[in-house]
Amino acid sequence: MTFGQTIANSLHELWLTTGLFGFLQAGGWGNLVMIAVGFLLLYLAIKKEFEPLLLVPIGMGAILCNIPFAGIAAHTALHGEFINGALQMHEMSGGFIGMFYDFGVTSGLFPLIIFMGVGAMTDFGPLISNPKTLLLGAAAQFGIFIALLGAVALGKWVPGITFDLYDAASIGIIGGADGPTAIYVASRLSKDLLGAIAVAAYSYMALVPIIQPPIMRALTTPEERQIKMEQLRPVTKTEKIIFPLTVLAACIILLPSATPLLGALMFGNIVKECGVTDRLSDTMQNALINIVTIMLGLAVGSKMQADKFLNLNTLGILALGLIAFCIGTSTGLILAKTMNKFSKGHPINPLIGAAGVSAVPMAARVVNKVGLEENPNNYLLMHAMGPNVAGVIGSAVAAGVLLALVPVLA
Amino acid sequence: MTFGQTIANSLHELWLTTGLFGFLQAGGWGNLVMIAVGFLLLYLAIKKEFEPLLLVPIGMGAILCNIPFAGIAAHTALHGEFINGALQMHEMSGGFIGMFYDFGVTSGLFPLIIFMGVGAMTDFGPLISNPKTLLLGAAAQFGIFIALLGAVALGKWVPGITFDLYDAASIGIIGGADGPTAIYVASRLSKDLLGAIAVAAYSYMALVPIIQPPIMRALTTPEERQIKMEQLRPVTKTEKIIFPLTVLAACIILLPSATPLLGALMFGNIVKECGVTDRLSDTMQNALINIVTIMLGLAVGSKMQADKFLNLNTLGILALGLIAFCIGTSTGLILAKTMNKFSKGHPINPLIGAAGVSAVPMAARVVNKVGLEENPNNYLLMHAMGPNVAGVIGSAVAAGVLLALVPVLA
Amino acid sequence: MTFGQTIANSLHELWLTTGLFGFLQAGGWGNLVMIAVGFLLLYLAIKKEFEPLLLVPIGMGAILCNIPFAGIAAHTALHGEFINGALQMHEMSGGFIGMFYDFGVTSGLFPLIIFMGVGAMTDFGPLISNPKTLLLGAAAQFGIFIALLGAVALGKWVPGITFDLYDAASIGIIGGADGPTAIYVASRLSKDLLGAIAVAAYSYMALVPIIQPPIMRALTTPEERQIKMEQLRPVTKTEKIIFPLTVLAACIILLPSATPLLGALMFGNIVKECGVTDRLSDTMQNALINIVTIMLGLAVGSKMQADKFLNLNTLGILALGLIAFCIGTSTGLILAKTMNKFSKGHPINPLIGAAGVSAVPMAARVVNKVGLEENPNNYLLMHAMGPNVAGVIGSAVAAGVLLALVPVLA
Amino acid sequence: MISGLIVTIVGMLVVFLFLTLLVVSTTVMSKIVLKFFPEPEKPAAPAVRRSSTDADIAIAIAAVKAHTKQ
Amino acid sequence: MISGLIVTIVGMLVVFLFLTLLVVSTTVMSKIVLKFFPEPEKPAAPAVRRSSTDADIAIAIAAVKAHTKQ
Amino acid sequence: MISGLIVTIVGMLVVFLFLTLLVVSTTVMSKIVLKFFPEPEKPAAPAVRRSSTDADIAIAIAAVKAHTKQ
Numbered sequence A, B, C: 001m002t003f004g005q006t007i008a009n010s011l012h013e014l015w016l017t018t019g020l021f022g023f024l025q026a027g028g029w030g031n032l033v034m035i036a037v038g039f040l041l042l043y044l045a046i047k048k049e050f051e052p053l054l055l056v057p058i059g060m061g062a063i064l065c066n067i068p069f070a071g072i073a074a075h076t077a078l079h080g081e082f083i084n085g086a087l088q089m090h091e092m093s094g095g096f097i098g099m100f101y102d103f104g105v106t107s108g109l110f111p112l113i114i115f116m117g118v119g120a121m122t123d124f125g126p127l128i129s130n131p132k133t134l135l136l137g138a139a140a141q142f143g144i145f146i147a148l149l150g151a152v153a154l155g156k157w158v159p160g161i162t163f164d165l166y167d168a169a170s171i172g173i174i175g176g177a178d179g180p181t182a183i184y185v186a187s188r189l190s191k192d193l194l195g196a197i198a199v200a201a202y203s204y205m206a207l208v209p210i211i212q213p214p215i216m217r218a219l220t221t222p223e224e225r226q227i228k229m230e231q232l233r234p235v236t237k238t239e240k241i242i243f244p245l246t247v248l249a250a251c252i253i254l255l256p257s258a259t260p261l262l263g264a265l266m267f268g269n270i271v272k273e274c275g276v277t278d279r280l281s282d283t284m285q286n287a288l289i290n291i292v293t294i295m296l297g298l299a300v301g302s303k304m305q306a307d308k309f310l311n312l313n314t315l316g317i318l319a320l321g322l323i324a325f326c327i328g329t330s331t332g333l334i335l336a337k338t339m340n341k342f343s344k345g346h347p348i349n350p351l352i353g354a355a356g357v358s359a360v361p362m363a364a365r366v367v368n369k370v371g372l373e374e375n376p377n378n379y380l381l382m383h384a385m386g387p388n389v390a391g392v393i394g395s396a397v398a399a400g401v402l403l404a405l406v407p408v409l410a
Numbered sequence D, E, F: 001m002i003s004g005l006i007v008t009i010v011g012m013l014v015v016f017l018f019l020t021l022l023v024v025s026t027t028v029m030s031k032i033v034l035k036f037f038p039e040p041e042k043p044a045a046p047a048v049r050r051s052s053t054d055a056d057i058a059i060a061i062a063a064v065k066a067h068t069k070q
Ligand code: NA
Pocket: A175, A176, A177, A178, A356, A357, A358, A359, A391, A392, A393, A394, A395, A396
């Protein structure tokens, strides 16, 4: 070969590693589509401010993992020899986002650490002040189970959709409107759908201000929306310390399968409320949750690889997730209406039932906004925070039931 | 089966996963006891403010790891195939606290990172100003070795107690009154006792204000307790930078087995004192040490599993740890008395010898308090800080000797 | 054996573990030399303020990893059984710095996380304002390839130097004047040289104020150095958000092998510029980058083990790195001179070409200083920031080419 | 499909039972606490993060002092 | 040696092509942005880190108030 | 039991020897430093964490200014 030929040859070799060449291969168009979806997520996150803390990393993860030949989401490999009952490592390889996924997501570690941070940021005061609102957090979980039924039905009757009971449970949990809970459950029961489920969960949480108000107006009368609630009594520090321990104790006795989630949540809350571990609480709420959010977002986004994502299942998940969300909102509202009828002395504004889906604190803010539209002096925010955090507990409980029951029944 | 039967069946399956059912199984009462111990630790940490930064996570770890069927402390498993000289991972599983333990504690990583942070928070100024007080940090290590002898004796003569020399060394190190040192040594020499040793170490460190004053009063006369010490000379920045390097150099030459501990400590101190790496020092003192404290606390607590913890060994460890603490306090006091007799020009208040056990900065504060009781104008805090940080070095040195010698002699 | 003999025996056993004994063994002098080099690095970092954020950890890593018998840089071992397609871990062991190396450096993880943080700290405004300066960031990469050629030549003709094409590429990248890029490329192509390459890269970056000015004065006339440039137009927020996405898109289409580096950089930049993820940006710029800097520095320093470091190869790397740096500076200057000739309307001060090597922000500051010497009113800092950050992109692109081409050609 | 129905029925049952139990236990807990510990706690710590407090206060004081001197 | 030369030639070629392409695309990008989005953005956020703002402001206000009362 | 005694004796011996050596070397170190580098260092940096200083000062100044305008 002449020198010129060698140069040309090298340029050709380089051409074989370009993204352009990759997109032109079989299935390459799919990567291009998913990169476009990634850019769309960035646009929605930045321009529309839809849950940007999660959707910016998820969008970037979707872009990076669909780059041909880059292998940024490649699984981890631990190189070494297996001798004397030990893997003697000398190297670790893999894509950097793939490593976040393998170590943090399949293990369930990242969602639990996020939950610690959420616990350290949560004020259960309004809930302790008005414990009845816990029931609204229960009612809103109907969405989970209706979507589960829908998923089972789709899996059975729609060709091209392959949901089994594990998948159905993971899809249903989108209705819990809690990102970490959804990711934790999906990582236990249905890893292949994790990407679509996480994206659906965070997208609908971001869309709460658009999805919920029409439902709220349809299911309540203007009079109901104007109901003023009694001011919440102040809660003592001791109550705030004992409440998370009470929930944890109940969970230990009745539902151990929910204790990783609720244990992490209540650990974070204790660390915040006890008043003697402020530096740990500070780190949980800032450095730790932020670091994990970055890595979790990228890792979740990396599950949006074209060959796994572009199929009918994903469409089904998106549709069912939306249904779950709407039904959860509705059942929350309906129970609040019912409770209002039976508690004359202490009126309950049915709008706060909608906050039972969780999506903290967005759903509570939406309640407040819809309430103010009807009566500019009726601030419902604190009243809605009760069902709102109850929704977090409610979906963790639902997750516990699914984790305990599905492997037995499937 | 009818539909009703199936429902009943499922509820029964769910019953088999409840904590209540778990507690009723063989050994289940032990878990219940340990959960109660966990709540007790939380109470002591929050209400009595006994080392809350450590005891809140440890208490929560003890609760979570004893929940039946939850497997929160389950060991890590790396799923995949071993091909081409590499473990090709596709998943990691285990309990989330179990993962902290496997990756951070058995490896010795967490205590060393904590030590970095401790180094970045330590001011060796008082010690440089009065180097003789290093000897008090040596004298207080007698407690370690007396407890070691006691442990060997218990292991030999008391049925039901199974301590060998490895265990005895790990138990003795409780007398060092340094959590990270104790955990590091126990993780090297005697993993099975790690939980009890860590709990004992942190508990007694928390109990310093209760344990030490009676001993201090018993071993000193009121006149001695009133001795005023000369004001410490100011120390230059250059001395503060060179001191940690001097200690490190001595350790490299004479005792490499202590260099992981003292290297981490002095690295943190250099980063703090050098004045040009403030952002690293800031992170070591805050985000990094807090993150690791959370994970280490949970992991240590998770070693309080009923089947490993509820036995005679644990009782022996608790008793010996207390003895080690008391003897270390005493020998520190006695050497300080002796030194005072031989250094007429520069009086030494014997109380500062008690700070030689380390337990920074609590022991120094206790010295100050006991001193003030006798003479309201005699502030011993800065004088006690010298032996206090010397105690950290002293127990790291003792740890080095144990790590080097025990495997040879056992 | 009498008791006295046993004691003597134990003291002898202890002597066999001392550093003094270790230094007297075959090859032990090398460890001593490398420890001295470590102390020298600490001195340069602290007293001379040469890149202290990196050189303090690297120096400490060099010291700690050369301590005889301490095994602080020992590789990781994962203990357990391989059953049911999973490594059931029960313990992890190894030196603590060795673990940082195995998990963070060989995997490429740490340099990429650093690059995220760098992205979150970088302002591409000056570059967007004057995009032509991107070319200066290209010209300065000549140093990389000239050093590569030199390394190939040394490997072929100098006995005792063993560089192959992989090594040559890794050595060349020192000329990129970007620590994380150099470490990333070396960790992919030539792990054995990683220590020397990282040390050379950071050392020369630290020496920029000494290396560059003579070259700058030699290649420019006083008139050229006095050239005033037009003020940069302000850049809108939208441009700052779209620019990183543009670079990423170009990189996806043409050079996927550079996307881990440029993807991480641009992810960090988007998180910073988008304005809705400030808490993530804050953590990337502080806690996360600091934690990784500490661990990466220690890990890189630990590659300065005497038996791997004290050889002719290291000398060759140090020499070639310096050459690469000087040539990169020169070609940047020369292209800037040429551009100035062809752009009459918009004068370009050739000094800013020297900033094209990156070494952000030191090189830009040096440009400013040399410019002020000639004309005390000519502030070039902002003009030099364009080529400066272009140099980061340029060397990431060069790294991408090397990563794609070298495995094909070698 | 059957198992889906079962999960739904059992699931909602458990969710409601569990949260109802929490309503009861929280109410009881509050009653006990308010009866036996009617806020003898130290005054609620300010919402400010402790770790940064010292530096912040120092700065605020400095700022106020600087202002006073004007 | 040959392969070293090839890497050098191809490498510098690609580096220059790529960065030239970036010059062009950045210029085009800026033109489009300035034409269609002539800074209708919200005013640039203050350089202050958001996470610590609330506490800091609270303290600053407290300090000023304390000063006012003097 | 014997090995326990040996560990104890050797251990305390080494601990005391090592810390005595440190006493000596620290004393010598201080003497050398104070003789050859009698504090030509820059003034000790303020105890405030640097990372948050800028933002805090900005806020404190803003607060004071706001107060001034009242
Ligand atoms: Na929910």
